[in-house]
Amino acid sequence: MRKRILIAIMILSLLPVLGCEEISRLTQDTTQESTSPNLKILKAVELGSEWEMKQILFDVGADDEVAILLKLSDGDEVDGYFYLEKGEKIDFRITGKTLLLESEVQDRFSFTANQDQGDTYTLAFRNTADDDDKKEKITVVLEVIYPVGGSVYIPVAGE
Numbered sequence: 332m333r334k335r336i337l338i339a340i341m342i343l344s345l346l347p348v349l350g351c352e353e354i355s356r357l358t359q360d361t362t363q364e365s366t367s368p369n370l371k372i373l374k375a376v377e378l379g380s381e382w383e384m385k386q387i388l389f390d391v392g393a394d395d396e397v398a399i400l401l402k403l404s405d406g407d408e409v410d411g412y413f414y415l416e417k418g419e420k421i422d423f424r425i426t427g428k429t430l431l432l433e434s435e436v437q438d439r440f441s442f443t444a445n446q447d448q449g450d451t452y453t454l455a456f457r458n459t460a461d462d463d464d465k466k467e468k469i470t471v472v473l474e475v476i477y478p479v480g481g482s483v484y485i486p487v488a489g490e
Contacts, residue, residue: 370397370485373472377479385483386474389456391421393466396457400484401477403444403452411475412439413456418469422457 374386391397401409414437415421425432425440427448432440444450458469475483 372485378476381479382476383479383481384474384476386472387485388416388470388472390468390470391456391458392468393458393460396455397471397486398456399454399473399475399486401452401454401475402482402484403450403477404480405444405446405450407444407478407481408441409444409452409475409477409481410439410441411454411473413437413471413473416470416472418458418467420459421469421471422455422459424453424455424457426453426455427451 370387370389372385373388374384376384378384387399389397403409413423420435423432423434423438424430425442427445429448431442431448431452434440442452444452454473454475456469456471456473460466477483
């Protein structure tokens with residue numbers, strides 16, 4: 332019951348800020364898993380008075396995608412990195428209104444929010460195992476550092 336209430340609150344809090352069309356646009360390339368991506372927040376701390384850090388562990392099933400949304404103000408700086416705890420390859424991209432970064436390797440990333448890109452950014456992780464590869468889930472550890480005024484929205488699926 333708590334989980335459903337939390338889901339409802341998160342969705343309702345996004346609607347006035349982004350609107351239905353914006354949320355649809357941000358998630359148009361993502362697939363909806365029938366189960367939760369086994370997401371766990373390993374660490375969530377404030378770094379001084381100006382920064383927050385979240386460390387998130389999640390699974391990406393074969394041919395699935397997990398999208399983490401960041402709500403930022405113009406000029407906000409974001410730093411982070413990710414690595415694969417299980418699996419060998421994942422497609423990673425950061426988008427605002429357009430593509431900012433695309434990578435297939437475990438990597439560090441950094442960007443500055445810009446009014447031209449909007450105020451919502453998507454960190455998308457897609458498991459694109461080749462036909463020859465074993466179709467297995469990939470476990471990702473993501474750490475993102477952003478200003479205190481920013482927000483991170485993580486995917487939540489029902490039971």
